[in-house]
Amino acid sequence: MEPYVSLRDVRKVYRMGEVEICAVDGMDFDINKGEFTVIVGPSGAGKTTVLNILGGMDTCTSGQVLVDGRDISTYKEKQLTAYRRDDIGFVFQFYNLIQNLTALENVELALQICKDPLDAEQVMAEVGLKERMDNFPAQLSGGEQQRVAIARALAKNPKLLLCDEPTGALDYQTGKAILKLLQDTCREKGMTVIVITHNQAITPMADRIIRIKNGRAYGIEVNEHPQPVEKIEW
């Protein structure tokens, strides 16, 4: 089976005056459709750069990025925007909700721009926020806010759900709940989920674990028997 997402010798070089910094230096990995992937690595390993490139927020200096058979590394800005719009769901560490919109409206916001959205209220119900739909983000807890963020990403019905440290700002229990939500989503909807984290502890729950360091993927392992989130502790 063709991999759903595949990075081929991807490099990203930042020019800081005289100095060239190679944030990603020949990254190679494949991810299959419907997999729950965790990309894990320490600070400065190039996680964020990979995320940016995968998420269409940044372009790579060289190499190929294939998502569902299309090479997004050749995309121009406008195409990239369309790519983000239609194909990517994004979950941020700090939720990045629009403070002025209620939880439901934050979801609807995303829906307004994509081609084939899901029903916002239904998605909200699925993430367990049916009762709090009309609250503003400031009135919600961190976990609830992250659920809203996930709902917002899911409602777009994306090809790829990218999560950047989704539990980073959450306490242990809430974090677990979020991870469960993500795993359940992956399992139930067959959504390809990529979680980027520095937290080694959550790797057992993933179908595929990509370990990166110094801009390279140094260990890609496929977990035949991912554990349910409940079993994981850190």
Next chain:
Amino acid sequence: MKKKALRKDLYVEIYRTLNRFLSIFLIVALGTAFFSGIRATDPDMRLSADRFYDASNMRDIRVMGGLGLTQEDAQALAGVEGVLEVNPSYSYDVFWQLPDEQAAVKLMSLQEDMNRITVTEGRLPEKTGECLMDETMAQEYGISLGDTLQLRSGDDTDIEDIVAHDSLEVVGLGTTSLYLSLERGTTSIGIGSLEGFLVVLPQEFTLESYTEIDLTVEGAEELLCYSDAYDDLVDLVEERIEAIEEERCAARYDEVKAEAAEAIADGRQEIADAKAELADARQELEDGETELADARQELADGETELADARREIADAEAEIADGKIQLADGWQQYQDGVYQCVEGMDTLKESQAQLESARQQLNAGYEQVNAAKAQLEQAKAQLDAQEAQIQGMEISDEEKAQMLAQVEASRQELAGQEAALAQQEATLAATDQYLTEQEAAWEDGYWEIQNALEELKEAKATLEEKEQELADGEAELADAKKEVSDGEAELADARVELADGEAELADGWEEFNEESADAEEEIAEAEEELADAEEELASLEMPEWYILDRNTIETYVEYGQNAERIGAIGEVVPAIFFLVAALVSLTTMTRMVEEQRTQIGTKKALGYSRWDIARKYLYYAFLASILGSAAGCVVGQKVFPIVIIEAYKIMYNNLPDVVAPMHAGYSAMSTLLAVACTTGAAFLACYKEMRETPALLMRPVPPKSGKRVILEKLPFLWKRLSFTYKSTARNLFRYKKRFFMTIFGIGGCTALLLVGFGVQDSLEAIGNIEFGEIRNYTGSIMLEDDLTEEEIAAFTASLEEDGRVEEALRIEERSMDAGSSRAEGTKTSYLIVPYEGERLTDFITLRERAGHEPLELSSSGVVITEKLAKLLDVQEGEEIFLEDEDMQRYPVTVTGITENYFMHYIYMDRELYGELFQEEAQFRYIYTRNTSEEEKDERQFQADYMAVDGVASVTFQSGTNERVQDMLKSMDALIYVIVISAGLLAFVVLYNLNNINITERRRELATLRVLGFYNREVSAYVLRENVVLTVLGTGLGLGMGVALHRFIILTAEIDTMMFGRVIAPSSYLYAALFTLLFAGIVNGAMYVTLKKIDMVESLKSVE
């Protein structure tokens, strides 16, 4: 700041956030520039004028006396404490006579040291007969140096009693500080307005006393005119002058009274003399008459004598004629006698000859007879011989018988002959007898003739004597005739002389009659005058002085009022800027402090005191505002006054230089205000944060919760809004400071623009409505005042025949002062009385401004113009009064108030005019509505009618319109200033708002981009807020603009003008569009910034 790190932090902060720094700097600069600049314009206008006044040493006080002023008055005034210089002078309003019009001009005497004239061309007059002309008037009338002006008195004083020369040569052109503007004020002559002034030497004036004495006040030059200090100082001196007024007036009164009394006495003497002279003249004529009568008598005598002489001559002539006839008869007789004598002699001679021949014949007869007797004897002898022979002869006897028979026969015959002879002899004897008798008779005849001749000789002598006598008589007669003819010639001469004398006398009489009538009339007049003078003298009142300070100089006051108006605008308009500046500073500083929350926390944690930390923001604000103020003050106080005053100079063209110094007061005030506002805002922003604990500060600020807005109560509407609209709606209510800043900023911008355009509309209303809708006539023709009613009517009729004239209406136009019990002072207005009241509306629209309700003239009152009604504070149905030149007041009721924008008019019904003034109006003006208002057609029309006798002037509305438009151009500059400032305001405010919005929402925007929003959608999200705020601000601004416009219009309006009250719909549109355009430009710039937002921002933690 001793702490180097902090200081560096400040500088770096400024450098890093230059945009923010500049936006505070700019808005403060704008605020202070507007505030100090427009406020400074008022004093700068005054100062510029003051410099001009001081430079020309313009009088501070003018004293005019009811009876004129004298050198003694001048000396007395010079003695008044506080009076610096005294300058008595003359002035008089006269007509300058042009070929087809007359212009009222003020003739002023040249004052060397006061009210100095600025010569712009040529030179000052140096001798009498020369003048310097008002430059403005010279331009208007196309007069150049060397032209000669003809002057004419405008009142009952003869021109010789005013000036020495009634024609003046223009040797120079110039201006005076007494007239700043194009207006030259009013006069009592002509149509009531002065066209200009002429400056002549004082010696040119022949007036008997000074008309005015100008003074300067000690210390006044140092003071700024229009200031209270100046007014107080001048008032003080005025009071002191008032103190000597009574004494001087009394002196002048006595003097004039004495003079008048003397004059009356002289007058009386003169009248008496004149009467005596008249009597003498009559006497002389009568003497002449007598003489003439004598002469006539003499002539008659002479004629009688001559007639006698002529009769004598005639007698003598008759005698001579008789004598001549007698003489002629005598001569005839004498001639006849002579003739008879000659004839007698002739007859005598003839008869003598006859007698002699008869004697001869007789003698011959005798001889014959004797011869015949001899022959016969012989014949008898022969016969006897023969008979003898015969007998002797041998012949036969028969033969002898025969022969003897024959001799016998012969004898027989001889016998016969002898008988005949005898008979003859007898006859001869008888004849001889007769002859002798005859000869005796002849002898008698001869003697008779001889006697007659003797007698004739005597008669001839007598006749000759007679002739001589007659000749003598004739000579005598000729002499007599000569004498008579001489007498006749003499008589003829005498008669001619007499006729001449008679003619002369007749002429003399005629002259006398005529002259005496005149003289008597004159005497009567003089007597009347004398009576008047006496009465006047009797009623001569103590004169009063008119002590006039500069506040009585029209342009001085008007200019001051204009300055005040600008000042009043300066009180209000800059307030908008200050409000916005304060809001901008507050928002900006608040945002800045919020942004630096963590840094503040860190500093606090590091142990810096609150003051140290706050100082950064306070200094930041302070630096931005002090620099902004400095720039604003300099630019504002240099640019605004100069631009505005230069604009006013279109109206006040005589003002030479604009002075725009810095005003410490305004600078300090605006700087203080700006700095206080900005720094205060910074302090307020810091204050809250300073109180938090460092720990709290280090943590991200809990995001401000979204709030439901009122719009959500309307689900049908809310549901339809996209999230960006929802977000925008909530944002608007979330940040109140920004909301108000933007609303006020944008509102201010729109308001200013609306004011700018609105003021133009208001000004155009004067042109468009006044000359487009209200004054529908093309022009007016003024006729000279000596035309009769019939001539005017005929002229009007002929006008209506002219194809170029659609309609013509006779009008009485009269300048009068209108006043009311409620208003102070009076307003010069034109009284308009139509000949046919119902046709007036074809020429002038009378209607209420609101609703355009038409008004009609009635005999119950007058229709007055709106501005006049406002100035006099009267409503429909209330009473005003009209005041004529003699201060006589006529009360009338106002029956309507009509829309009007330029000058004051009072429309009155003809009937009411008659009732009110007790005289019929002359209707010397004819308003025409022409088919063409093209300039060239108007010029042709004007030229054609100026050529008509009796036409004094032809003027067109278009000319007035042009003048008004020129005058109003002065406002244009102000409008540009306003538009530019408005634009700047919009830029600063929107730029600032966007800046804040974008920095504040960087994260939100980055998120949106990550979510896949296109740039356009992202900017729409942010800019929609701007758009809504702009639209709201524009809406508010339109409202504010209407109020501000009203305020400015009412403040800036001058007395004789009403600006349009209505702003044109297009101006609302333009004001809004311009605002949106400015906003659009700022938003466009923002779009570029937005595109640069890095999506990575979204991944960062909240600071």
